[in-house]
Amino acid sequence: MKFRFSPFAGVRIIGRGPRKGVKRMGGQTIGRRWPAATAVIWAAAGVFLCLAGCDKRYPAAETALTAQSSESQDPGAVSDIVESGDPNLPHPGTPARLDERRQMVSQIRDYGLTEANILQALENVPRHWFVPADQQRYAYDDRPLPIGHGQTISQPFIVAYMTYLLDLDKNKKVLEIGTGSGYQAAVLNEFTPHVYTIEILEPLGRQARSRFDRYGYTTITAKIGDGYKGWVEHAPFDAIIVTCAPDNIPKPLIEQLKCGGRMVIPVGSVFSIQELVLVSKNDKGRVTKQSLMAVRFVPMLRKK
Ligand code: SAH
Numbered sequence: 001m002k003f004r005f006s007p008f009a010g011v012r013i014i015g016r017g018p019r020k021g022v023k024r025m026g027g028q029t030i031g032r033r034w035p036a037a038t039a040v041i042w043a044a045a046g047v048f049l050c051l052a053g054c055d056k057r058y059p060a061a062e063t064a065l066t067a068q069s070s071e072s073q074d075p076g077a078v079s080d081i082v083e084s085g086d087p088n089l090p091h092p093g094t095p096a097r098l099d100e101r102r103q104m105v106s107q108i109r110d111y112g113l114t115e116a117n118i119l120q121a122l123e124n125v126p127r128h129w130f131v132p133a134d135q136q137r138y139a140y141d142d143r144p145l146p147i148g149h150g151q152t153i154s155q156p157f158i159v160a161y162m163t164y165l166l167d168l169d170k171n172k173k174v175l176e177i178g179t180g181s182g183y184q185a186a187v188l189n190e191f192t193p194h195v196y197t198i199e200i201l202e203p204l205g206r207q208a209r210s211r212f213d214r215y216g217y218t219t220i221t222a223k224i225g226d227g228y229k230g231w232v233e234h235a236p237f238d239a240i241i242v243t244c245a246p247d248n249i250p251k252p253l254i255e256q257l258k259c260g261g262r263m264v265i266p267v268g269s270v271f272s273i274q275e276l277v278l279v280s281k282n283d284k285g286r287v288t289k290q291s292l293m294a295v296r297f298v299p300m301l302r303k304k
Pocket of ligand 1 (some may be wrong): 059151152153154177178179180181182183184195198199200201204225226227228243244298299300302303
């Protein structure tokens, strides 16, 4: 499948989705044909709306975020948390807004992403816990939403697709660059307790840490810092996911990827078409890159 976005012609779909059972991306299978045209346009339009923010440079000290350092303002309703009782899901879930979540997931399935574990993860994580108060009613729309400071929570379809590409399991260590609302990290935490996430903007990093603690995503390790440099103390990582777009793939991230690991990253300037790239490092350390689709993410900021 290929999405192509043109600022002049809008979204164009090039080629068709893989047929049922077609092997792709490291031997994983996509269960059925990729999206119907309307669904793709809807999804890609949402991706386009990811664009927010500007190319400012932000000073940000490297700060480890602990429960004690977190703030507690959060729009999500704390009272709707219930314990899951499932040992494989150590954090709480909630039945609140479950119908909306299922509707959102079924839309993602209709686009052609049918992996049951990915869909279940998106059903488990209450996106409304990660969305600001003034956006609550849109929490289960399949589109990015503003989270303040010029940043966005990513579109659920993109969250699902990028998570799928990482091929996670409970033993894998994953690094996310761009914590933002914390939603993507919470989805990763459905697969593995070994989640590390870095946010450059302090208020967002602290707010996300607060949510992780409040809602029980306690195995996520977070810090404020410049994710361009990765997190050398915890490297190497089996998987790296970057949710802001640098102009080029940061060398430190390639170095911190384990042999046999994969990184998914949007690459390109905010003024041009960005591509979602899957970077794979084989057992001998050889790196290959595969361009998957055109996307639009907020730019990667750099620490002064
Ligand atoms: N994964 C997020 C999406 C956030 S948007 C979510 O689920 O909500 C991208 C985020 O990347 C923003 O919060 C932005 O501040 C952050 N960011 C930008 N440049 C960064 C950098 N160099 N290091 C770490 N985070 C960065």
